[in-house]
Amino acid sequence: xxxxxxxxPSALSTKDLPWQILWNKEKCTLCGxxxxxxxxxxxxxxxxxxxxxxxxxxLETRSGNLVSIYHGIDQRTDPAHACMGCGMCTMVxxxxxxxxxxxxxxDKLRFHINQNGxxxxxxxxRNNPDSVLDKIKFVRIxxxxxxxxxxxxxxxxxxxxxxxxxxxxxxxxxSRESGWMPPVxxxxxxxxxxxxxxxxSPNMWEGLQMGVTYLNEELGMPVRICTGEGGCPPRLLKxxxxxxxxxxxxxxxxxxxxxxxxxxxxxxxxxxxxxKYGQGAKPGDGGLLMWYKVNKLIAAIRGVPQGISxxxxxxxxxxxxxxxxxxxxxxxxxxxxxxxxxxxPKISATSTAMAVLNNLTRNPYAAxxxxxxEDGGTGAAYNVSMDHMGHPIASNLxxxxxxxVKLGKQNEIxxxxxxxxxxxxxxxxxxxxxxxxxxxxxxxGKYVMQAAAGCLGxxxxxxxxxxxxxxxxxxxxxxxxxxxxxxxxxxxxRLVDMYVSFNTELxxxxxxxxxxxxxxxxxxxxxGISDADAARRLNIKYVL
Amino acid sequence: xxxLFAVTSNEPLSPMMAIDALNVMKEGHxxxxxxxxxTDLGGDFEKFKNxxxxxxxxxxxxxxxxxxxxxxxxxxVKYKLSFRxxxxxxxxxxxxxxxVIRVYEYPSEWEGLSPEEIQFRLMMVQLQxxxxxxxxxxxxxxxxxxxxxxxxxxxxxxxxxxxxGLDRKELLARTILSQGRQNTNxxxxxxxxxxxxxxxxxTMTNGENTAFVPIREFLMSRNFPGYxxxxxxxxxxxxxxxxxxxxxxxxMEMYKHIITPLKDEELDRHPxxxxxxxxKQSCRxxxxxxxxxxIGCLPDKSMFMVQDSKKLRPGVVGGRPGIFAFSxxxxxxxxxxxxxxxxxxxxxxxxxxxxxxxxxxxIEKWNQWDALPPLx
Numbered sequence: 028x029x030x031x032x033x034x035x036p037s038a039l040s041t042k043d044l045p046w047q048i049l050w051n052k053e054k055c056t057l058c059g060x061x062x063x064x065x066x067x068x069x070x071x072x073x074x075x076x077x078x079x080x081x082x083x084x085x086l087e088t089r090s091g092n093l094v095s096i097y098h099g100i101d102q103r104t105d106p107a108h109a110c111m112g113c114g115m116c117t118m119v120x121x122x123x124x125x126x127x128x129x130x131x132x133x134d135k136l137r138f139h140i141n142q143n144g145x146x147x148x149x150x151x152x153r154n155n156p157d158s159v160l161d162k163i164k165f166v167r168i169x170x171x172x173x174x175x176x177x178x179x180x181x182x183x184x185x186x187x188x189x190x191x192x193x194x195x196x197x198x199x200x201x202s203r204e205s206g207w208m209p210p211v212x213x214x215x216x217x218x219x220x221x222x223x224x225x226x227x228s229p230n231m232w233e234g235l236q237m238g239v240t241y242l243n244e245e246l247g248m249p250v251r252i253c254t255g256e257g258g259c260p261p262r263l264l265k266x267x268x269x270x271x272x273x274x275x276x277x278x279x280x281x282x283x284x285x286x287x288x289x290x291x292x293x294x295x296x297x298x299x300x301x302x303k304y305g306q307g308a309k310p311g312d313g314g315l316l317m318w319y320k321v322n323k324l325i326a327a328i329r330g331v332p333q334g335i336s337x338x339x340x341x342x343x344x345x346x347x348x349x350x351x352x353x354x355x356x357x358x359x360x361x362x363x364x365x366x367x368x369x370x371x372p373k374i375s376a377t378s379t380a381m382a383v384l385n386n387l388t389r390n391p392y393a394a395x396x397x398x399x400x401e402d403g404g405t406g407a408a409y410n411v412s413m414d415h416m417g418h419p420i421a422s423n424l425x426x427x428x429x430x431x432v433k434l435g436k437q438n439e440i441x442x443x444x445x446x447x448x449x450x451x452x453x454x455x456x457x458x459x460x461x462x463x464x465x466x467x468x469x470x471x472g473k474y475v476m477q478a479a480a481g482c483l484g485x486x487x488x489x490x491x492x493x494x495x496x497x498x499x500x501x502x503x504x505x506x507x508x509x510x511x512x513x514x515x516x517x518x519x520x521r522l523v524d525m526y527v528s529f530n531t532e533l534x535x536x537x538x539x540x541x542x543x544x545x546x547x548x549x550x551x552x553x554x555g556i557s558d559a560d561a562a563r564r565l566n567i568k569y570v571l
Numbered sequence: 572x573x574x575l576f577a578v579t580s581n582e583p584l585s586p587m588m589a590i591d592a593l594n595v596m597k598e599g600h601x602x603x604x605x606x607x608x609x610t611d612l613g614g615d616f617e618k619f620k621n622x623x624x625x626x627x628x629x630x631x632x633x634x635x636x637x638x639x640x641x642x643x644x645x646x647x648v649k650y651k652l653s654f655r656x657x658x659x660x661x662x663x664x665x666x667x668x669x670x671v672i673r674v675y676e677y678p679s680e681w682e683g684l685s686p687e688e689i690q691f692r693l694m695m696v697q698l699q700x701x702x703x704x705x706x707x708x709x710x711x712x713x714x715x716x717x718x719x720x721x722x723x724x725x726x727x728x729x730x731x732x733x734x735x736g737l738d739r740k741e742l743l744a745r746t747i748l749s750q751g752r753q754n755t756n757x758x759x760x761x762x763x764x765x766x767x768x769x770x771x772x773x774t775m776t777n778g779e780n781t782a783f784v785p786i787r788e789f790l791m792s793r794n795f796p797g798y799x800x801x802x803x804x805x806x807x808x809x810x811x812x813x814x815x816x817x818x819x820x821x822x823m824e825m826y827k828h829i830i831t832p833l834k835d836e837e838l839d840r841h842p843x844x845x846x847x848x849x850x851k852q853s854c855r856x857x858x859x860x861x862x863x864x865x866i867g868c869l870p871d872k873s874m875f876m877v878q879d880s881k882k883l884r885p886g887v888v889g890g891r892p893g894i895f896a897f898s899x900x901x902x903x904x905x906x907x908x909x910x911x912x913x914x915x916x917x918x919x920x921x922x923x924x925x926x927x928x929x930x931x932x933x934i935e936k937w938n939q940w941d942a943l944p945p946l947x
Contacts, residue, residue, distance in 0.1 A: 169781065176881075184834060188852055195819050198853040202846055211852055213835055435792035437785075438856045541781035544831065544879070545858040549785040 037142065039104045043135035045488060046112040046127040048102045054124035057098055061116035061125050066497035069110040070125075073101035100125070106140050113483045113490040115499040129487065140410075147410040148317075150493025150503060152308070152473060153402050154414070156486040158450055159421045159561055160457040166555035166570055169541035176543050178534035183543045185533060186249065187216040187468045189299055190369035190394045192439050209394065210369050212298055215242075215250045216546055217458055217529060220399075220445050220470035221275045221301065221373070223257030224282075225316050225325045225337075226406035226493070228510040231480055231502045234518025236263065238479065239271050241519060242526050250526060251298045253470070256314050256339060258282015258328045264289040269297050275373075276360065277303035278313050279339030281329040287363070296368050299394065300360045304343070304352065304383075305375030307403030307420070307446035309412040313339030317407055319496035320505040349386055357392045369394030376400040376418035376446060384427050388436050395441040397470060398423055402447020404473040404484075406503055407494030420446040421464065425565050428465020428549060437549065441467035449474035450486065454525075455532030463550045464565060476502055479521040480513060573765065573777040574751040575886065576903045577866050579874045580894040581931055583613025583743035586722075588907065590732045592898065593751040595906040597729075603663075604752030605728040606764035607737075608773045609720040611872045611929070614743035615652065616720070619674045622649055623693055626713045626721040627700070628761075629669045633709030637671075640700065645678035652741055661734055664726035670735060672720050690770050694797050711761055714768045720744070721773075723764040746872050746929075750775045763803035766867075769813045770797065774867030776805035777899050778882065782860040783807060789856035790814065808865050811857050816869075823875060824937050824944065825850070827924050830859045831879045833939055842942040866897045872929040880921035888925050888934055889916035895927045895934065 041047050048070065062070040079093040102110060110127050117126045140147040169175045190211030193201060201208055219239070224232050235252060242250040249271075256277035263269060264286060274297045276283055305311065316325070316337040326333040346352035353372060360370040371394040374383055380398060387393040400420025405413065424444040431437040444466040448457045450473065458469045476482035480502045483490040493503035501513035537543065540553050547553065555570035556562050562569035574596040576589050586607050593605075616624070629637060641648075652672040660666045681689060697715040704710025713721035720742070724731045728751045732738070750765040765775035780786070783804035790798040790810050795818070798810050808830070815821050815829055832851040838844040851858075862881035868874050876897050878885050886899045891911045898904040904916070915934070919925045922939040 167781075169779070182834075186835060188855065192852050192855070193849075195850070195853040198849050199819060199821075202849065208849065432788050432792055435789075435794065437788065437792065438853070541779065542860050543881070544860045545782065545855060547782070547785070547860075548856075549788060550782065552784045 037106065037139040039106075039135055039139065041102045041104055042130070044102075044104060044109045045130050045134035045136055046110040047130060048100065048110055048116070049126050049128050050100050051124045052097070052099055054122040055099060056122055056124075058121060060119040060121070062100065064115045064119045064499065066113060066115065066492055066499045067108055067111055069103050069108050070116060071101040071103055073099045075099060106136060106142060109136050111490055111492060112488075113492075113499050148315075148407060148494055149410055149413070149491040150404075150406045150408070151484045151491035152404045152413070152450065152486065153447075154486050154488045155402075156451060158402070158447060158457070159419060159556075160447065160460050161451055161453055162556050162558060162561070163456075163460040163567070164555050164570065165459065165536055165540060165553050166568060167553040168539050176538040176541060178531070178538035181538060181543055183534050183537065185216060185530070185537075185546055186213045187546050187548075188212070188441055189214050189251075189371070189443075189468070190441070191391065192441070194435075194439060207366060209392070210367050212251075212369060213249060214298065214468070215248050215526075216462065216468035217250070217526070218273070218443065218468055218470045219250070219252040219475050220403075220472035221253040221255035221303065222472050222476070223255030223275075223314070223316070223406070224260065224328060225257040225320060225505070226255060226503060228498070228501055228504050228513060229324065230510050230513040230515045231518060234479065234513070234515035235475070235522060236268065237515060237519035238522030240268050241523055243271050246523070246527070248526060248530065253301055256281055256303060257316070257325070258285050258330075260328060261285060261289055265292045265294065267295050269293060270295040272297050273299045273301050275301040275303055277339055278341065278343045279337060281331070281337065281339070284330045285328060290363065296364055299369040299371065300364075301397060302356055302360065302370065302372045304372055305377070305399065306405065307375045307399030307401055307417055308405035309408035310375030310377060310401075310417045311341055312408060312412050312416075313341045315339070315407040315494070317494050317496070319494075320503075322505045325505060349383070353383065353386055353393070354390050357390060361392050371395035371397060373397035373399060375403075376420050376423035378418060380418075380423055380427060381430050384430055384440070387440055388431070388434055393440060395443060395467070396427065397443040397445065398427060399470070400444070400446025402450055403445055404476075405493075420444050420461070422564050424461060424466055425464045429566070431465075432549070437465070443468045443470055445470035445472075455529050455536060458529075459533060459536045460554060463547055463554050464567075465549045465551075467546075467548055475522065475525065478525040479518050573775075573899070574903065575749070575765075575775050575777055575864065575866050575897070575899040576907065577748045577775075577868070577874055577897040578894065578907060579746045579872070579927055579931055581745065582893070583617075583745050584747065585738055585743055586747055586749065587732060587738045589747045589749035590728050590737065592896070592903040592907040593749055594729045596751065596898070596900045596903045604725050604750070604761070604764040605723065605731045606750040606752065606766055606775065607720075607722040608748040608766040608768065608775075608868065609742070609744035609746070610718055610868060611745035612718055612720065612743065613745060615650065615741040616674070616718070619650060619717075621717050622674050622676060623715055623717050624720055625671065625673045625675065625715045626719075627671055627704075628667050628711040628724075629671050630709045631668045632707070633704060634669055634671070636703060636709060637700065640703065641675065644696065645680065647676040648673050649676045650674040654735060656734055656736075658734060661726055661730045664724060664731055664734065670722070694770055698796055698799070716768070716771055719768070719771070721766070721768060723761050725761055725764075746868055746874060748773055748775055748866060748868055760802045762800060765803065765805055767800075767803070767806045767809040769809055770817065771870035772809065772812055772816070772868065774805075774809040774812060774865050776808050776863050776865045778861050778863040780804040780807065780859050780861060780863055782858060785856050786811070786859070793818070805863075808859070808863070809867070812867060822944065823869065823873070823924065823926065824941075827877050827922075827939055829854045829857050830877070831921070832858060841940065846943070864899055873926050875924060875926045876919055877924045878919060878921075885918045885920065887916055887918050888927070889913065890927075892932045895931055
């Protein structure tokens with residue numbers, strides 16, 4: 028409230044915010060850790076004046092006031108400093124004296140995060156816990172008609188293919204004529220989705236790369252990681268570990284100067300090249316690295332000046348048609364590596380995805396298609412894009428697969444599905460459901476951030492400040508003071524834990540279905556759902 | 572699991588020999604069906620080696636429709652063995668009007684056609700008849716091909732055989748595939764009875780194929796009209812064999828490389844690993860997920876058996892020069908050919924394909940680790 032008792036329209040009380048900070052004066056030691064750690068500086072030192080009435084008995088002494096002061100915290104209420112519920116204050120408080128609590132009603136803040144006409148931007152996710160994938164059950168259980176397999180003891184081949192697979196007759200013809208065979212990679216079906224160097228902190232990136240290397244070289248799991256749009260550190264480019272990496276090129280072409288210059292010194296080919304045309308979290312919108320995060324290192328790798336925002340254009344600006352954007356670009360990228368590296372586009376799930384897919388079926392160089400559903404995460408986007416734009420992955424992927432079946436090309440163009448895989452923690456079940464709906468593999472990013480690095484995001488608009496470089500866990504920050512909170516070795520360890528447990532869970536799903544010799548791609552007879560409309564739409568069983 | 576028995580002999584045999592062997596293995600099938608595939612025929616059919624034989628079950632109306640249809644196509648009946656069971660039908664076996672085996676003379680306008688064209692047309696006639704019959708259940712068509720007879724019926728194999736009088740002297744064959752069906756997860760449908768047939772080749776399988784749906788999708792999307800049916804998940808084994816031989820032009824040595832390819836790390840050590848890896852990738856949707864034992868007969872009358880690594884109780888092949896039998900259980904083989912050297916019996920394991928050629932002299936074995944013949 029202003030002096031003179033006036034209120035501005037955006038004057039909010041703590042009750043109007045989505046999160047209220049509960050503080051216990053009795054337990055607080057006034058150490059100041061909470062105020063220091065708060066990424067959005069929502070906690071102010073509070074110096075509170077307190078008046079106590081002194082009313083003596085009798086009439087001889089007049090009543091008086093005893094004014095005292097106590098120290099504590101104040102929760103700031105202006106939109107820029109509204110608590111976002113990360114809970115770091117609780118984590119650092121030695122006495123458990125403080126915690127954010129979700130408001131019991133819809134906040135009023137949402138009407139005011141557009142000061143100066145700037146709509147809300149944030150990182151994170153769609154903040155909607157609904158998931159069709161979670162509702163899909165695996166209903167075809169082998170018991171007596173054929174033996175169920177023992178997930179713990181049986182041998183399983185759980186690899187998939189990334190690359191254009193020739194149909195058998197053409198493959199034999201090309202073999203006979205010693206012609207060009209498109210490159211195909213045998214990889215693990217769970218790919219770490221594109222999260223750029225820049226969106227992620229150096230420690231997070233290093234941790235993920237170490238984990239991926241361990242999985243490949245010590246455990247024999249051919250796990251692949253996609254760089255996202257932001258280039259790749261030159262040392263990695265020139266190392267043998269680049270073969271575990273899918274390099275992404277997107278509309279900003281960030282980092283590609285460095286990549287092209289490294290080509291002559293590259294010892295190994297990258298796993299693949301992903302051309303990003305769209306992203307599930309913000310379809311039709313380009314990447315966005317806000318200026319807070321563009322420090323010297325990021326600027327050098329991306330080949331841009333320091334401290335400026337880096338919004339990628341929504342489309343590849345040099346291309347103006349699907350023929351150019353897809354065909355030419357795939358061909359040029361293939362040519363750059365001598366046609367030895369699979370090149371595939373990634374699009375956001377959309378009702379027009381089938382047009383892209385049909386185009387790819389006629390392009391002999393297209394190595395696959397990645398489709399990213401609306402539940403995909405992002406480092407930074409407009410809130411409206413994240414919440415309201417995009418297409419769910421399940422039906423889009425299913426349509427794509429059935430389109431390929433109709434064309435007889437279901438094995439030729441591998442589909443990779445992403446966007447909300449494991450959003451509620453059910454990574455293996457969601458991945459298996461997508462595979463049985465027709466995906467050759469899945470991509471996941473958010474689950475990796477949560478499992479391997481302890482990201483605090485949830486489906487209830489918690490934290491979501493990946494965009495401004497203040498990530499309290501150091502995952503998406505470029506500030507060394509925050510970044511150092513994250514130990515890359517521990518990230519690597521957790522990533523390995525995550526993959527090994529995923530692998531066990533995936534076996535626990537496919538073994539009872541009697542599948543072990545190949546990934547059950549398109550095994551839709553195993554799927555059921557208790558929603559008749561969804562069952563009809565996905566062409567799977569309706570079960571009650 | 573279903574019980575399978577196949578025999579290949581220089582001397583023509585009655586199908587009862589195979590059915591008796593099935594009966595020995597009776598505890599393994601639930602009497603839900605009998606399927607027979609007879610080829611290299613003897614008896615009355617010896618003299619019709621080149622004319623197509625239609626096998627099926629027809630209602631009285633169906634017979635009339637068949638006659639009209641075939642006359643329109645200018646097919647003339649040359650010989651027929653129809654039987655109308657007079658006895659009371661056994662429990663579980665539907666009452667049928669006519670079991671038909673008819674030898675036809677080719678239409679005159681087919682003269683001069685290439686063998687491929689004739690084979691295609693024969694298949695199309697079979698499919699058309701099947702489609703016609705499906706509308707009102709007036710016809711059930713099993714095969715239409717020279718030197719091949721198929722009989723299928725729901726019920727206990729031995730009871731059905733007695734009911735149909737399959738011990739008749741006209742019905743003899745040198746190569747016989749037979750199945751006693753254990754109905755599994757699909758409904759009792761006569762078209763789900765093995766063996767399955769397409770253009771001169773047939774296979775039968777026991778065990779369930781859990782990769783059925785993606786395999787079916789792949790085959791159906793090849794745009795070949797014969798890849799249809801699929802009342803049983805085992806029909807895909809026949810069609811994969813057909814696709815491999817007729818569409819890809821590959822020999823029997825590749826069948827196992829397609830349905831049960833070597834593991835990725837095994838391919839690294841194979842002399843033809845590079846080609847096999849590509850084949851595995853290209854034929855990925857055809858990889859089966861058993862446990863399955865497949866017994867089949869090729870157009871050249873060779874008989875083969877393969878199984879996958881999950882087959883815990885593998886099928887067995889044994890015999891002596893002149894006669895060999897393929898059986899899903901040892902007891903079936905013992906009952907059929909007791910006087911043989913059991914030391915020469917073979918149970919093909921995870922990498923092996925066994926074949927007995929039409930000469931019936933020995934059991935030939937191939938291993939997936941063997942070098943491949945050059946691509947042709």
